[in-house]
Amino acid sequence: MKTQVAIIGAGPSGLLLGQLLHKAGISNVILERQTPDYVLSRIRAGVLEQGMVDLLRKAGVNQRMDREGLVHTGFELAVQGRRVHIDLQGLTGGKTVMIYGQTEVTRDLMEAREACGAFTVYGASNVQPHDMKTDSPWLSYEQDGETLRLDCDYIAGCDGFHGVARQAIPAESLKTFERVYPFGWLGILADTPPVNEELVYATHERGFALCSMRSATRTRYYVQVDAEEKVEDWSDQRFWDELKSRLPADLGARMVTGPSIEKSIAPLRSFVVEPMQYGRMFLVGDAAHIVPPTGAKGLNLAASDVSTLFDILQKVYADGRTDLLEKYSSICLRRVWKAERFSWWMTSMLHRFPEADDFTRRIQQTELDYFIESAAGRQTIAENYVGLPYEIVQ
Template sequence: MKTQVAIIGAGPSGLLLGQLLSRQGIDNIILERRSGEYVLGRIRAGVLEQGMVDLLREAGVDKRMDEEGETHDGVELALDKRRVRVDLAGLTGGKTVMVYGQTEVTRDLMEAREATEGTTIYEADNVQPHDLESDSPYITFERDGETHRLDCDYVAGCDGFHGVSRKSIPADRIKEFEKVYPFGWLGLLADTPPVADELIYARHERGFALCSMRSPTRSRYYIQVGLDERVEDWSDERFWEELKRRIPDDVADKLVTGPSLEKSIAPLRSFVVEPMQFGRLFLVGDAAHIVPPTGAKGLNLAASDVNTLYRLMVHVYQEGRTDLIPNYSATCLKRVWKAERFSWWMTSMLHKFSEEEDFATRMQQAELDYVTSSEAGLTTIAENYVGLPYESLE
């Protein structure tokens, strides 16, 4: 087999890249270790930045998103007894976010790829890139007991934090930066109407909480828990009761509870690898960076990587601009580190780090007091939340 761009990973970033490339006549094949059903079953984020929404429209997969997604022009901060609305649109010149589940984005992209007869090979085992620093890289993989070879010009590693792409780079050629937080998020998904029209980020003495949604009939809630907690110890009833304690009383009074569809604990970490490129391999999304979910940046940051790599490939194949290839990593990392900073900052302000009232606690309170009483502070939250502009390759 031969293609121009081999994409490892059929999550939303790999599928979005494939869709964009196909629309420009750039041949690509996607390899995915799991089945299509497994990929669709993953429950993930649902807040899309303005830039990602525009990119999905450019990819031609916006019909259902525009029909079913919910445009949000604000978010709310509930800070113990105080509540502050961040007017996203008003503070950013009209920019907004779209609430539309990652599962639905993935479904739309899968259907679009099937409609264009793009090649996606699911259940590809032992995927391994080779000769990445040569002019003729290739990938080997196993399927149905046979070993296959895929020759290509370039490889896009869209296979996540645990994927093979980053691990294919020699350890002495990359540097990792990481911060692990001393808590996780216990998340619950339920077919209940959202408790509010906009997301509510709550800072409370018992710990952080988030009221989010996937649709007008499906809600997603999170509470901060210790790393030693187990999902099995959290009944639905216990979760709902703890959530009610951490959100404003009038919000808790309106909360509609119900049986969980899914419940899980996600540890929080910040992680970046530099560079995001090795020879003809380009790392995309979680393969190169992880953010704590507080800033709603994970999927959106992957989309900005896709945007950069897509436009790079268009320059290469349509204009012969191979001189831009070395710019990929630096271009992506400009935006990556800004998103990492925002996610770290939001996490640092809104979570409980200590049982004691210490210096760090007072600094946290002072930071929140300043940010929420200053238009400049609120603007900082708003323009980062809706998404900073995509970086240019030149």
């Protein structure tokens, strides 16, 4: 089998890239290790930057998002019981974010891919990239006990942090930057109305908390927990009690609780590899970088990678601009590191660090106070939260 672009991974980044390429007349095949149901079972992010919303519209998969998604013009910071509104729309010249779950984005992209007849191989095990530094890269994979080959012009590694794409690159060709945080997020999904019409990021002496949502009737809440905590030690009641203790009294009093649909603990880390390409293979999204979820940047960074790679490949096939291929990593990394900085800053400001002394805690509080009490500070938070602009490929 032969195609122009081989994509490893049928998560949202792989599917979005495939949809954009298909609309541009560039053939592509996606290889995915799991089943469609497994891919759709992953509970992930739900805050989409303006740039990602625009990209989904460009891909033609925006109909349900525009109908069911919740446009948010701001969010709140709750600091030691005080609520501060960050006016995203007013501080950024009209930009907003969209609340629409990653699972729903993935479902829309899957349905669009099936409707247009583009080819996805599910249950493709032992995927291996070959000859990435030649003009004729290819992938081997196994399906139903048979070893198969997919020839291509380019490979997009959209298979996540634990995927095979990055692991196929010689270690000496990559530089890794990483920070592991000494806590995680315990999150639950519940069919309860949101406690607030906007997201609330709360910092408290007991730790961080986040009140988020997936819809007007489904909520997603998080509390900071020690890294060694076990999810089975947290009953629903213990979670609700802890969440309420970290919120301003008026929010806690009106919170509607209920049984959890899903409950899990996510570790927090910052991670980047450089460069994000090796020959004719390009790393996209979590395969190249991870951010702590505090800034809502993970899925959105993957979308900006997709946008950059699509723009480059479109110009390669339409105009013969192969000179642009070597620019992919540098273009992506400029935006990646800015998002890493914002996510690190949000995490550092809003969480309790067990090793922090009194001086460090006072500096942390003072810096947060400065940003929320300053018009320039609030604007800085807002422009980073809605997403920095995508760099033009030229």
